[in-house]
Amino acid sequence: MRRILASSFLGSAIEFYDFLLYASASALVFAQVFFASLDPGIATIASFGTLAAGYVARPLGGIVFGHFGDKLGRKGVLVTTMLMMGVATALIGLLPTYDQIGVAAPLILIALRVIQGFAVGGEWGGAMLIALEHAPGGKRGFAASFANLGAPAGSILSAGVLGLFSLMPKEQFLAWGWRVPFLLSVVLVLIGMIVRLKVVESPLFRSFDREAEQRRVPLLDVLAKSPKVLILGALVAMSQLTISGMASVWGLSRATAQGVDPTFALNAKVASAVALFLLTVVSARLSDRFGRRPVIAVGIIAAILFAYPLLLLVDSGDNWSFLIAVIVGQGIQGVILGPLAAFLAELFPTAVRFTGSSLAFQGASAIGAGFTPIIASSLASSSGGLPLLSGVWIAALILCAIALFIIPESNKRDLTTIR
Template sequence: MSAVVHEGVSPMSANAATDRKQMQAVLMSSFLGSAIEFYDFLLYGLAASLVFGQLYFADLSPAMGVIASFATLAVGYLARPLGGLIFGHFGDRIGRKSMLVLAMLLMGGASFCIGLLPTQATIGEAAPLLLIALRVIQGIAVGGEWGGAALMAMEHSAPDRRGFSASFANMGGPAGAAIATIVFSLCSLMPDDRFLAWGWRVPFLLSAVLVAIGLFVRLKVAESPVFLAAQQRAAVKPRRRPPLAEVLTRYPRAVVLACLGTVMAFAVQSLLATFAMPYAIAAGHTRSEVLWVSAATQIIHVFTIPAFAALSDRIGRRTVMMAGVAGMIVLIHPIWLMMGAGSLPLLFVAILIGNPVLQAMVYGPTAAYVSEMFGADSRYTGASLGYQISSTIGGGLVPLAATALLAARGGNDPIYVSLFVAGIGVISLGALLLAGRPRPARTSESDVGVTTAV
């Protein structure tokens, strides 16, 4: 006779219901946490495009002020690998969950302080220096967030749904960007003098509310079962090397291929989120038009990321990602031409093709693609290192280089930018080809590495 529990539900079905609830909580935590982190991180990009040049680099020409502002944006990306290493080390040693809580607190605190930071006109040269310091803290925090969020989702998931589950961390990027853009757009409806005086600060100060919501959800989630199993193995056979040494000695090729294979996704994402703003405004679009189009396409992006990730569970990560990179190489110049035509429908089509379609094809499978290259004992460190170096190159340095290349052509001819981005795409294609074809996902995490992609 089989045992039953209340209301005729068997222990097996009760456990299944509990597992489903826990999985839903994990996915929601991964999504919300990443959305809040990227809200803060990408909000800075909007402010760098439209505000910081005037307020913190007022002694420079308008063009140089934008470049200097983008340089501070790049500093945050440069700090992301450091955050990945720090949080990865402790995430592989003491747990994913605690590091995710700390990352959220750091990010929220830095953003709130940016909202209170005096301008250069008030405190002089200390203002841009403090802005840079807070941006570094943001970079460290977001560098620690992604790896933990992706792994918590993936390591709670069934093997045949890893791509879809891990993509919830990536969904947070466009979701956070959409929220940041909407809030920033609403604030930008103020008269220019009020917006520059205090209106731009409101989105940064709202970060405190979002962090409180995120922490409420995140603290309820159980630790990764894969990490707990790794801890049990470590108790029997203690680790002799720190996670970073393990990654650099056992997985150096994986780090390089993870970085180069995903760099095109970050380059296009960052260009469309930052560089494209002043470019489209110079072509005749209003600031409000560009922000609202960006917000609309980011909302679509939230849904296309898991769709392409789920497709990668069926036909393979590389197949989906390579199709996206190839499309970016071919269409990047037409995208700039449409954005520069001064037509609002063409602006929408350009960003729609660039982000929710082509970029999502690469970015959707990225979390699982990168994470599956490393064994559970050093996965937080390895995945964070490869991902964050890629984001630093593609997301932080590319907009700065693109701005300089556009200026070299008089400020309105994007051909150098298109050739530059296409070159990055060729590198990504080569890395994806070299990565090899992953074999079917294993059900056991006791083995080192999940694929033969390295």
């Protein structure tokens, strides 16, 4: 079990290092390197557009890899997605700039970002299920959270490494310094592959009658039999992903534009990722004891109350205000994130669990995290400004809370009896 949990955490951390490294670079680097011909404000939105492309690809990756994960097994998907992610990330580190190859540079960047999104769309479901389906009933929330712990761990590592290189003179950092963290992915992927190749297949997957399911198409089965559950689960997942998009991506760009030191901002992201990591562990444990829904509800309510203060702190241009904003914001995200993996997995039967849970989570990520920075940038620069932005965000969070209370509690459910 220790090897299973280590594989789930380590592999997810490496994948999210690659994926979230791009998010930080899109806020600090890509507008100047790949969209240099555009007005700075438009370049920032264009850079966030490439970020969104990766999130849009995540549901597609969840569908494709979910199909094979439900048909052939969880382990093979884990190895394939890690290799795909590592290659795409290394190629971003080698990509020529706009000044060198013109419009081909941003086009190739978008293509590589789509590959990243496609890979992580399959990775999350496999890493989560390989842990959850090995775990005893009373510890499923804690076990499944190891896949989600990869996100803050990857964020800590990516922001820390990029922050270290951002200490270089700005000209050198933009010329080549930002590329090194992307190239380091090759080393991390090799380590992850060694660990993952030693993992055994999920016992729940091995035990169910695959011959009776051989004609089943998991995606069609989920859409036909569980559309309500899929939509409600995606709405609940979207709650924590909007916090990520607002605090970690849009907030980073907005704060540095308002005068926050970029290196300080990246270090603040490291500190906030630590808060996210710790509260993810605590809330996952609590969900095994008190239920998934009560713990997630606490997080969503806290997010509603802190939404407008977070925007004001980010917009202040003060280093320490930004630090408070991202630490509290991502701490609240951790309260929701801890139980979320088990919450989504427990909604679906074994035969379609990979596809169903992946589609719910990755669909939410496309909307909640992928488009949030673009929407936030547009609303914040409109005549309505921050009050309008906070109103839209709070309305979305209230919708997520309603969805949460429609879905029944699942932490005591016997996963072998779900049909």
